[in-house]
Amino acid sequence: MTHYYFDNAATTPMSPTVVTAMSQALADDFGNASSTHYFGRQSHHLLDQSRQVIANSIHAKTDEIIFTSGGTEGDNTAISGTAVSYREHGKHIITTQIEHPAVLKTMSFLEKLGYDITYLPVDEHGLVTAGQVKAALRPDTILVSIMTGNNEIGAIEPIAEIGAVLKNHQAIFHTDAVQAYGILDIDVQQMGVDLLSISGHKLHGPKGIGFLYMNEKVNLEPFMHGGEQEHLRRAGTENIPSIIGLAQAVKDLTPANKKAKREKLQSLKAILIADLKTNKVDFAINGPQPDQALPHVLNIWIKGLPSTLALMNLDLKGFAVSAGSACTAGSLEPSHVLTAITGDQDAPQISESLRVSFGDQNTEESVHLLAQAITEVTQDYLN
Amino acid sequence: MIYFDNSATTKIDPQVLQTYNTVANDFWGNPSSLHGLGDHALQLLQSARQQIADLVGCAANEIYFTSGGTEGDNWVIKGTAMAKREFGKHIIVSSVEHAAVLNSAAQLEKLGWEVTYVPVDNQGFVNPDDVAKAMRPDTVLVSVMAVNNEIGAIQPITEIGEILKNYPTVHFHVDAVQSVGKNLWSQVLPERVDFATFSAHKFHGPRGTGFIYAKKGRALGTLMSGGGQETNHRSGTENLPAIAAMSKALRLAVTDEAKKAQHELALKQQLVDFLSALPDITIFSPVTANFAPHILCFAIAGVRGETTVHALEAKDIYLSTTSACSSRSGDESSTLKAMKVPEKLATSAVRISLDDANTQAEVDQFIKVFPTIYQRFERMNGRA
Structure with missing residues (x-):
C-alpha cells in the first residue's frame, strides 16, 4: 500500500x-566548537557561517541567534527566561488561549510560582487584535507571548500591529513562529518582536535543533546553565551537524522558494476543499478562511464523523492526517484551540475535526486521492 | 592526525551514522502522531529506550531522552529543587563538577536556595565524610560526578551512596557523562543513585542528544514544559534519528568494554611513564584504580597550557587545555583550582583524553615528537 x-x-x-549536508557533517565535522585546536576552530567556523545564514533569513544580527534543541526549548527559554530576568519589573504576562503547549504549560508553571497570566480569548477565526493586547497591558506587564501562526487552524496573528502597540512599553514581545517560519516571510524588525522561536524539523530540517532570536537589547538569564557556549546564553556542546542541517533547510527557503511553496500549498489546499465540495461531504472549515490561513494548514469539521474513527480509517487507507496537534502526545484530549474558537467545550467540531497539513512532498494527485479517501470514510460511516 | 581530545567530543562511529541516516530517511514521523508513520516512530523510540535501559540495567520507564548532558544536569538539579522546595532548599554539590552542574546550582542560589560546595583533596577526590558533614534536615539533593572531566578522578560514588542510605528521601544525582565505555558501571551507578546524566557525543553517538536515568518513584519537576512527550516529563518532539543512533552507540560502547578500557589504560600507562620521567612535568592523573583509564592531565612548569596545545597541534596532535567548555575563555581549570594547585601550575595544565580507537603507533608518535617541543620550552625557561 x-x-x-x-x-x-x-x-x-x-x-x-x-x-546530504548533515551526513557529511556527521562524518567529517566532529570537533567540539569550544575547543581551541584545529578541529574546534573548523567547527566554530561552520557554526558562525550557519548562524549568519539564519540571521539573514529573519533580518537579525548574527549575535542575536541562539541555537536550541528545538521549539519547545525556545519557548521555554523565552518565557521562563524573561520571567526570571525581569521579575523586578513586574509579574504580569499576556498570552493567548491558543498557544502551543510549550507556551501554555510554561505559563501555568509560572502561575504556580506567583506570576499573573492573562490568557486573551480569540474570535471564531482564531485571531486576537492589537486592541485586546493594548487593553490588557499593565504597568507590571513584563512579557507578551503570541504565536505568529497557529499549528491547528493556521490562524495568522497580527504580530506587527501588536509589536507597534508594545513599542513604548517595557514588556518583552515573544512570538512562537514554529509553524510560520518555513512558510511566511519573517522580518523581526518589521514585526517588532524581541524573541522568536523556531524548530528545524517543521521545515524539512533535522529534529532536535532550533533557534531562538533574541534582540540584542534583551538580556535573559540562560535556561541551560553550564559551559560558555552561545555567548553564555545557552550551555551545551553545539550540535554542529544538526545546525548545518538546519542552515541548509534555511538556505533552501529563499524568498522566491518560499513564495513558490506558499502558492503550491495553497493550491493543494484549494484542491482538497473543491473535491470535498464536489463529493458533497458535509464539512465546514475551522478557523480562518483558507486564503487567510497558513497555506499548509487546513482544519475541517466533518459533521457527524468522530475524529478518532476518521483518523483510524484514513490510516488504514494509507493517509496520515491528525486531529489537532501531535504534541498532545498521542492523547485525544479536546483541542484547546477549537474550544477557544467555538467558545464551547461541548461543541461538536471538537470531536469531529481533522487537521490536514501539506508539505513539499505532497502532489496534486495525492490530494485528489486524500479527498476521495475522506469521502469514502465519511460515506461509509454516515450511511 | 592524532586526536587525543575525546573527552571534549568523539567522532561519530560509521555504524552509528548509518543508523542515524536510516532512521532519518525511513522513520521520520512524529512519535506522538496517531497515524501509522507516527506509530512506527513510536515503536522505534520505545525499542531504543528498552535497549538503553537494558544496557544501563534499569527499567525502560526510568530512561528519559534529552538534548544532551547539559540539559540532563540542568533538569535533575532544577527539577529536584522545584519538586522538593516544600521540603527544603539546601543542595550539596562537589566543587569539581562540570559547569552544567555548578552553574545550575549558582542559579538556584540566586533564587534563594543554599548550596554547599564540598571540597576535594589535593588529588581531586571528594571525601565522603565531608558529604556526611554537609547534610542538613533541609537537604534535598546531593550531586557528585562519576568521572571528573579534567583529571579523570573517579569519585567515591558507592561510599557517598552508603552515607545517603541514612537519608532515603534525599535525591542523589551522578553526572556520568565521562564514564561510558570505561567499564565503570558498578562504580558509577550503585543502587542508591537516583539520577544519572549521559551524553551521546561522548561515546561516538551524535551531538544534541542524551538521556537521564531517573529512578522510578522519585519526584522531578519538568525543565521543558510543553506537549507532554516522555510521559509528560520532557516536552519537545523526540529526536528519533539521534535517539536510535545513540542507542546503537551505547551498545557499541559497552561491547568489550573491559578490553577497551584496558587498551586505553595501557596507552595511558606508557604516556605517564614517559612524561613522569621528564623533570618539570607534573602528572595529575596517575595510573591507579581510582583514575579513569582515558584521561591524562599534566602540566609543564612555566609553560601555559595553550602554548603546549598549539605546539603539539603544529605536529598534528590534538589535545586540550582543560575542558572544552571553558577553554575558550582561557580560565584556569576549575578542578585544579579546587585541588588547590597553585594558579601558575594550573594554567600550565593540558589534557590528553584517549579512546579505544587510539593506537600504539599514535602514542609512539607522541613520544617521538614531544621531546623536541619539551626541550624548546625548557630552553625558554632557562632550564636547559
Missing part, C-alpha cells in the same frame, strides 16, 4: 539536501 503523509505540521521529512 502506498502511504501519503498529510501531517506536515507535526513533523516533516528531511529534504535530500539537508540529509
Whole structure:
C-alpha cells in the first residue's frame, strides 16, 4: 500500500539536501566548537557561517541567534527566561488561549510560582487584535507571548500591529513562529518582536535543533546553565551537524522558494476543499478562511464523523492526517484551540475535526486521492 | 592526525551514522502522531529506550531522552529543587563538577536556595565524610560526578551512596557523562543513585542528544514544559534519528568494554611513564584504580597550557587545555583550582583524553615528537 503523509505540521521529512549536508557533517565535522585546536576552530567556523545564514533569513544580527534543541526549548527559554530576568519589573504576562503547549504549560508553571497570566480569548477565526493586547497591558506587564501562526487552524496573528502597540512599553514581545517560519516571510524588525522561536524539523530540517532570536537589547538569564557556549546564553556542546542541517533547510527557503511553496500549498489546499465540495461531504472549515490561513494548514469539521474513527480509517487507507496537534502526545484530549474558537467545550467540531497539513512532498494527485479517501470514510460511516 | 581530545567530543562511529541516516530517511514521523508513520516512530523510540535501559540495567520507564548532558544536569538539579522546595532548599554539590552542574546550582542560589560546595583533596577526590558533614534536615539533593572531566578522578560514588542510605528521601544525582565505555558501571551507578546524566557525543553517538536515568518513584519537576512527550516529563518532539543512533552507540560502547578500557589504560600507562620521567612535568592523573583509564592531565612548569596545545597541534596532535567548555575563555581549570594547585601550575595544565580507537603507533608518535617541543620550552625557561 502506498502511504501519503498529510501531517506536515507535526513533523516533516528531511529534504535530500539537508540529509546530504548533515551526513557529511556527521562524518567529517566532529570537533567540539569550544575547543581551541584545529578541529574546534573548523567547527566554530561552520557554526558562525550557519548562524549568519539564519540571521539573514529573519533580518537579525548574527549575535542575536541562539541555537536550541528545538521549539519547545525556545519557548521555554523565552518565557521562563524573561520571567526570571525581569521579575523586578513586574509579574504580569499576556498570552493567548491558543498557544502551543510549550507556551501554555510554561505559563501555568509560572502561575504556580506567583506570576499573573492573562490568557486573551480569540474570535471564531482564531485571531486576537492589537486592541485586546493594548487593553490588557499593565504597568507590571513584563512579557507578551503570541504565536505568529497557529499549528491547528493556521490562524495568522497580527504580530506587527501588536509589536507597534508594545513599542513604548517595557514588556518583552515573544512570538512562537514554529509553524510560520518555513512558510511566511519573517522580518523581526518589521514585526517588532524581541524573541522568536523556531524548530528545524517543521521545515524539512533535522529534529532536535532550533533557534531562538533574541534582540540584542534583551538580556535573559540562560535556561541551560553550564559551559560558555552561545555567548553564555545557552550551555551545551553545539550540535554542529544538526545546525548545518538546519542552515541548509534555511538556505533552501529563499524568498522566491518560499513564495513558490506558499502558492503550491495553497493550491493543494484549494484542491482538497473543491473535491470535498464536489463529493458533497458535509464539512465546514475551522478557523480562518483558507486564503487567510497558513497555506499548509487546513482544519475541517466533518459533521457527524468522530475524529478518532476518521483518523483510524484514513490510516488504514494509507493517509496520515491528525486531529489537532501531535504534541498532545498521542492523547485525544479536546483541542484547546477549537474550544477557544467555538467558545464551547461541548461543541461538536471538537470531536469531529481533522487537521490536514501539506508539505513539499505532497502532489496534486495525492490530494485528489486524500479527498476521495475522506469521502469514502465519511460515506461509509454516515450511511 | 592524532586526536587525543575525546573527552571534549568523539567522532561519530560509521555504524552509528548509518543508523542515524536510516532512521532519518525511513522513520521520520512524529512519535506522538496517531497515524501509522507516527506509530512506527513510536515503536522505534520505545525499542531504543528498552535497549538503553537494558544496557544501563534499569527499567525502560526510568530512561528519559534529552538534548544532551547539559540539559540532563540542568533538569535533575532544577527539577529536584522545584519538586522538593516544600521540603527544603539546601543542595550539596562537589566543587569539581562540570559547569552544567555548578552553574545550575549558582542559579538556584540566586533564587534563594543554599548550596554547599564540598571540597576535594589535593588529588581531586571528594571525601565522603565531608558529604556526611554537609547534610542538613533541609537537604534535598546531593550531586557528585562519576568521572571528573579534567583529571579523570573517579569519585567515591558507592561510599557517598552508603552515607545517603541514612537519608532515603534525599535525591542523589551522578553526572556520568565521562564514564561510558570505561567499564565503570558498578562504580558509577550503585543502587542508591537516583539520577544519572549521559551524553551521546561522548561515546561516538551524535551531538544534541542524551538521556537521564531517573529512578522510578522519585519526584522531578519538568525543565521543558510543553506537549507532554516522555510521559509528560520532557516536552519537545523526540529526536528519533539521534535517539536510535545513540542507542546503537551505547551498545557499541559497552561491547568489550573491559578490553577497551584496558587498551586505553595501557596507552595511558606508557604516556605517564614517559612524561613522569621528564623533570618539570607534573602528572595529575596517575595510573591507579581510582583514575579513569582515558584521561591524562599534566602540566609543564612555566609553560601555559595553550602554548603546549598549539605546539603539539603544529605536529598534528590534538589535545586540550582543560575542558572544552571553558577553554575558550582561557580560565584556569576549575578542578585544579579546587585541588588547590597553585594558579601558575594550573594554567600550565593540558589534557590528553584517549579512546579505544587510539593506537600504539599514535602514542609512539607522541613520544617521538614531544621531546623536541619539551626541550624548546625548557630552553625558554632557562632550564636547559
